[in-house]
Each structure stands twice: as structure tokens, then as C-alpha cells.
Amino acid sequence: MMATTWMRSMCGLLLVLFLASCASGGRVASAAGGDMPMPDTTTTTGAYEGATDYRIGGQDLLNVSVFGVAELSKDVRVNAKGQISLPLIGTILAGGRTVQELEKELAQKYSATYLQNPQVSVFVKEFSSQRITLEGAIKKPGIYPITGKITLLQVIALAGGVDERIADLGGIVVMRQVDGKRMAAAFDLRQIRKGTLVDPQLYGDDIVVVQESGSKTAMRRFLESMPILGIFSFL
Structure with a gap:
């Protein structure tokens, strides 16, 4: 009421x-x-920009998984600054990016020093x-x-x-x-x-x-x- x-x-x-x-x-x-x-x-708070893909925003709940590495797969909540924190690579800016853009960056981060040709998947569980x-x-x-x-x-x-x-x-x-x-x-x-x-x-x-x-x-x-x-x- x-x-x-x-x-x-x-x-x-x-x-x-x-x-x-x-x-x-x-x-x-x-x-x-x-x-x-x-x-x-x-802009960076999450939306469908015209006819393009969804852009991640603050408070969205993401499921990040790395094929074959269960320890790196987890659910993470995007904070008010558009950031997420992941094992090994720390804080990453997710806000304002499409799922595909975030997957590409995470794969680059993990492959730089930790994994060879990692297959990273990002799924938006909650569009908060x-x-x-x-x-x-x-x-x-x-x-x-x-x-x-x-x-x-x-x-x-x-x-x-x-x-x-x-x-x-x-x-x-x-x-x-x-x-x-x-x-x-x-x-x-x-x-x-x-x-x-x-x-x-x-x-x-x-x-x-x-x-x-x-x-x-x-x-x-x-x-x-x-x-x-x-x-x-x-x-």
C-alpha cells in the first residue's frame, strides 16, 4: 500500500x-x-540498446562458468559500480557490456597467465x-x-x-x-x-x-x- x-x-x-x-x-x-x-x-546500467544485445547492469546476477574448471564457475552479483569479482583475475567491469563482450574479456584474462584456450560462458540469471x-x-x-x-x-x-x-x-x-x-x-x-x-x-x-x-x-x-x-x- x-x-x-x-x-x-x-x-x-x-x-x-x-x-x-x-x-x-x-x-x-x-x-x-x-x-x-x-x-x-x-549506457552502463543495463538495457537493450536498440536492436543489439542486452547490456549488463548493476545488481544483475550472472553465472560465470569455465568449461572443465568447476572451481572457477560461480554466481556473481554485479555491484552498483558495474563490477564483479572472480577467482584468480579479481575485479572486472561488467556493467555496460554485452554477454559476448564479457565472455571474450574473461577468456583473455584467464588465458593470459592461468589457462590455455579457456571456454568461458556467461549467463544472466536475474535482470535486476x-x-x-x-x-x-x-x-x-x-x-x-x-x-x-x-x-x-x-x-x-x-x-x-x-x-x-x-x-x-x-x-x-x-x-x-x-x-x-x-x-x-x-x-x-x-x-x-x-x-x-x-x-x-x-x-x-x-x-x-x-x-x-x-x-x-x-x-x-x-x-x-x-x-x-x-x-x-x-x-
């Missing part, structure tokens, strides 16, 4: 800030549909750095971990779908952090379902809010001020 109240308060605060930005002539990012700006989480928050007229609001590329429709389905009795299907707001600044965009779920509006890809740390029909909130004023075309505006 406390977590839900906190999320609602944060979403409300962000929208109030957005409205103030609009009043002062805030900038608008000309990105819509499939050409949306990616969030800051595509990747979470999306869903709030509002959702059947199961909360914070959901994601394990790969995911779209708005898919993440709503993950939360059991919208509450069709009270949800405003034309009032879906996505908020994210881009270049150190908070951005928001409005989407019409009906258009996405019909295929007339691109189903946007979401990223870790995105916040999705489904507006309740007939509500008189700051979010409603936000929706009335923006075209439902997935255009992101700076808050």
Missing part, C-alpha cells in the same frame, strides 16, 4: 512539473512511434537492473522486472491488462529519463491495438501510467495538452 501511494505521488509530481514546463515553453522532442529517444539506462513501473487503471499495478526487449502492449499484458471498466484507453502515459532529464509521452492504446500507431519499445526505469476515465487530475490536463502520438516532451 505504501509503495503504491509513493508511486502515485511521484507520477503526480512529475506531471505537475511537466505542466509547468509547458507553461514556460518547454522543449518538445520530435520523436514518435518507432523513433523514440532511448533512456539513460542504455531492468524494471518497469505500472500505475493507474491497471489490473495488477506494481514494479515488474523485464528480461528482454518489451513493448507497451506486452508490459500492460504482463500486468494483467488494463481495467476496462475504468481505464481511459486514450490516456496512456510513458515517462522516462533521457539525457538526465525526465520526459513523457501520451499514447492511445486503441490505436496501438489497431496498428495505426506503433507499439513503442519500453526500457528499464520507464514508468507507465494508465489514466482513469473521467478523472480531473494533472494527468488529464497533460493529455489534453498533447497529441496522442507518442511524442516525447521534456518535463
Whole structure:
């Protein structure tokens, strides 16, 4: 209950800030549909960067194994600095790298002085750095971990779908952090379902809010001020 109240308060605060930005002539990012700006989480904190592989982030749980050397196989948690610690080679930077890049570096480290042609495998057991928050007229609001590329429709389905009795299907707001600044965009779920509006890809740390029909909130004023075309505006 406390977590839900906190999320609602944060979403409300962000929208109030957005409205103030609009009043002062805030900038608008000309990105819509499939050409949306990616969030800051595509750097070293773990994310899917466009169409490329997953980049490891802080708090991810990795299984590192060396074929034929059981003593070097273990589960390691990536720390807040993006580092892991392994036997013989010590501390290695894993954050911001793909699994393949990390496997290659570990193999080079082990082969330098300890092993001949080591076969190193890295498997991401927990994608702890990747979470999306869903709030509002959702059947199961909360914070959901994601394990790969995911779209708005898919993440709503993950939360059991919208509450069709009270949800405003034309009032879906996505908020994210881009270049150190908070951005928001409005989407019409009906258009996405019909295929007339691109189903946007979401990223870790995105916040999705489904507006309740007939509500008189700051979010409603936000929706009335923006075209439902997935255009992101700076808050």
C-alpha cells in the first residue's frame, strides 16, 4: 500500500512539473512511434540498446562458468559500480557490456597467465537492473522486472491488462529519463491495438501510467495538452 501511494505521488509530481514546463515553453522532442529517444539506462546500467544485445547492469546476477574448471564457475552479483569479482583475475567491469563482450574479456584474462584456450560462458540469471513501473487503471499495478526487449502492449499484458471498466484507453502515459532529464509521452492504446500507431519499445526505469476515465487530475490536463502520438516532451 505504501509503495503504491509513493508511486502515485511521484507520477503526480512529475506531471505537475511537466505542466509547468509547458507553461514556460518547454522543449518538445520530435520523436514518435518507432523513433523514440532511448533512456539513460542504455549506457552502463543495463538495457537493450536498440536492436543489439542486452547490456549488463548493476545488481544483475550472472553465472560465470569455465568449461572443465568447476572451481572457477560461480554466481556473481554485479555491484552498483558495474563490477564483479572472480577467482584468480579479481575485479572486472561488467556493467555496460554485452554477454559476448564479457565472455571474450574473461577468456583473455584467464588465458593470459592461468589457462590455455579457456571456454568461458556467461549467463544472466536475474535482470535486476531492468524494471518497469505500472500505475493507474491497471489490473495488477506494481514494479515488474523485464528480461528482454518489451513493448507497451506486452508490459500492460504482463500486468494483467488494463481495467476496462475504468481505464481511459486514450490516456496512456510513458515517462522516462533521457539525457538526465525526465520526459513523457501520451499514447492511445486503441490505436496501438489497431496498428495505426506503433507499439513503442519500453526500457528499464520507464514508468507507465494508465489514466482513469473521467478523472480531473494533472494527468488529464497533460493529455489534453498533447497529441496522442507518442511524442516525447521534456518535463
